[in-house]
Amino acid sequence: MPMYKVAALLTIHNRKEKTLSCLEALYHSAATTDLPHELSVFVTDDGCTDGSVEAIRARFPDVKIIQGNGELFWAEGMRMAWKEAMKCKFDLYLLLNDDTLLDSQALNLLLQGHKDCLKIEKRPGIYVGATKSAIHNKLTYSGSKILNRFLYTQRRLAPNGSYQSCELANANIMMVPHDVTKTIGILRSGYAHGVADYDYSLTAIEHNVPVLVMPEYCGICENDHKDKYAIFVTKDLEGRKEYLYSPLGFDFRSRLKFVKRFFPYRYPFVLIIGKMKVLFPELYLKLFSGRFNKAIK
Numbered sequence: 263m264p265m266y267k268v269a270a271l272l273t274i275h276n277r278k279e280k281t282l283s284c285l286e287a288l289y290h291s292a293a294t295t296d297l298p299h300e301l302s303v304f305v306t307d308d309g310c311t312d313g314s315v316e317a318i319r320a321r322f323p324d325v326k327i328i329q330g331n332g333e334l335f336w337a338e339g340m341r342m343a344w345k346e347a348m349k350c351k352f353d354l355y356l357l358l359n360d361d362t363l364l365d366s367q368a369l370n371l372l373l374q375g376h377k378d379c380l381k382i383e384k385r386p387g388i389y390v391g392a393t394k395s396a397i398h399n400k401l402t403y404s405g406s407k408i409l410n411r412f413l414y415t416q417r418r419l420a421p422n423g424s425y426q427s428c429e430l431a432n433a434n435i436m437m438v439p440h441d442v443t444k445t446i447g448i449l450r451s452g453y454a455h456g457v458a459d460y461d462y463s464l465t466a467i468e469h470n471v472p473v474l475v476m477p478e479y480c481g482i483c484e485n486d487h488k489d490k491y492a493i494f495v496t497k498d499l500e501g502r503k504e505y506l507y508s509p510l511g512f513d514f515r516s517r518l519k520f521v522k523r524f525f526p527y528r529y530p531f532v533l534i535i536g537k538m539k540v541l542f543p544e545l546y547l548k549l550f551s552g553r554f555n556k557a558i559k
Contacts, residue, residue, distance in 0.1 A: 302326065354439050365481050389437040389474055392420065405463070
């Protein structure tokens with residue numbers, strides 16, 4: 263049985279307690295995993311000022327901390343951690359959000375998924391761990407099937423006891439074999455905070471790399487993001503322009519890049535709608551009210 267060398271990758275910014283809980287759950291999952299493995303952890307510190315780094319060094323001294331500049335956000339922070347990890351020889355890379363708590367058997371499920379994919383598909387894939395809310399016990403993040411490419415509608419997949427192929431993968435828990443990076447590289451540059459994981463899974467599919475949701479839930483992660491539209495409509499014109507392009511707002515540049523890359527026929531529509539949001543927010547909400555309370559990436 264092979265010994266898998268696993269590099270866990272995280273980006274952190276001022277969520278000390280969540281980050282420490284995440285790392286605690288990660289190491290606990292590693293300790294209860296039956297399959298032989300060695301775990302290393304790489305964390306990009308993107309400008310933490312809340313003592314996160316000091317706390318990590320005190321409790322988890324083996325963690326490799328990479329210093330960011332406070333302006334990387336999630337995607338570039340993950341790229342930095344990934345590039346650092348690739349200087350060593352790892353078999354698998356585990357992308358993990360620092361607000362996610364792995365189940366005790368999560369790492370085992372992901373490693374078994376890799377073994378099964380090699381056996382069944384005869385090639386490595388990307389393995390997505392679905393998460394649920396500890397409060398509502400409902401699915402929060404996973405992989406999704408695209409239902410309509412023009413309307414960009416999708417169905418998020420809940421674990422059903424079997425491996426399920428998906429097209430849009432959340433990287434809250436995502437394992438990527440090194441052999442896959444030889445084919446498609448790491449997360450694409452040019453994305454700020456989000457969308458990079460969707461880009462990565464679609465790129466994998468273009469190269470015939472399976473993207474599979476694991477049969478069982480792999481962790482807990484709350485979908486507790488603030489309603490961006492509710493915030494957006496309270497701002498003045500300049501505030502709406504800023505929020506449209508902000509990585510922590512609608513991250514419009516990243517979204518346009520993603521749409522142009524994979525859904526080019528939607529690009530003019532998305533561009534026009536973006537301008538409409540800024541100039542006529544109330545009209546936008548009236549015409550597209552179905553999206554108002556949805557979490558849209």
